[in-house]
Amino acid sequence: MSKLLMFEKPVGMRDTLPHIYETKRKVKEAAERAMRSWGYRFIETPALEYYETVGDASAILDRQLFKLLDQQGNTLVLRPDMTAPIARVAAAKLLKERVPLRLAYSASVYRAQQREGGRAAEFEQIGVEMIGDDTISADAEVIALLVSVMKEAGLERFQLSLGHIRFTDELFRQILGTEDRAEQLRRFLYEKNYVGYREHVKSLALSSIDKQRLLQFLNLSGGLDCLDEAVKLIEGTAGIEALDELKTVYSRLQEFGVDEYVTFDLPLVSHMSYYTGLVFEVYADGVGAPVGNGGRYNDLLEKFGRPAGATGFGLRVDFLLEALEQLEEEAGVHCVLFSNERRVEAIQEAQKRRAAGEDVLLQDVAGVEDVDTFTQTCKSVTFFVGKSTGGTE
8 A cells, every 4th residue: 555645635635715705605595595485494414424324325335435443333424415315304303393394405415436436425415304305396496496596696597307207117127027137227327328228128129119209208308299109108007196196287387487407307216215106306507516416315214114105306406506607706804914012902992893794804913925926826814013003005
């Protein structure tokens, strides 16, 4: 094993420099305001959870979990997502208070990455969960709120894709017959490997009609007309009911006035296995991956002993920053520079300015090697140097 350099970070970890931090703070504040204005209450959960509960329920691949042992020998994980921890809290405590619950969060999550992957192992998510409401109105609300959050964060060009897990599962069950065969195709879909999907379908021992159905399924994206095309591929009522749900939620989104941001993408499959119905992803210009995703997960709460329908979404803050056209300029601070004999005057000046709402740094001139270079980083300067004649700007 090679010796680590002192400036290296663990794989997938990042530093956040001041100007990026400032932009991130403003984006998060805007998103949080939007969520609160819709009646969502913020919640925090611990960074460490038990592997056998939250780790197992999270639907994150086991190899992506950061694991460690506590002093009693229990296996712990750094939380890999926020939905499972919030489901734990809701099942244990909050569902006794009021149903449905509208909860929001802003927190870091942790997923181990391979060295060659180049992906973040720690990143911040901000999102909501509505727990205890099985209605399509709830699905429409979280999607409409997602659009509102994106706009409040400063994004204008983005698109939200809607799919339905139950339609995909039913189509694959009818044609493929076994879960193992269906899972192979799902893997191509959530990796968005459509070339691999087509080649795999062609290699299957199926009738030419069934192969054509699977290939046509890949083209079911766009407006409402693609739902009409989907009806032709499915048999029985389960798949049709899923399509009807998509039509209904789209109608509700029209009522919210956000339908212009929404398209359908029936081949959409999430890597999170706990989704049971409607699923969605949101894309923004300039970002090569979804900036957020969500959907309905009606079975997750049952793992914590309290069955309840739920829906929600999560946004990656780093991807939101990437989508913004420019980062915040550093506002700069006022500098009060003083020599030792005028220290008290300088302190009083700094206190007065801070009380008026100004950002002020107080600097002893003896601690600065190059005054000109140092003061160039400040938006303005007041000097208290030498004999007392009042501060000079």
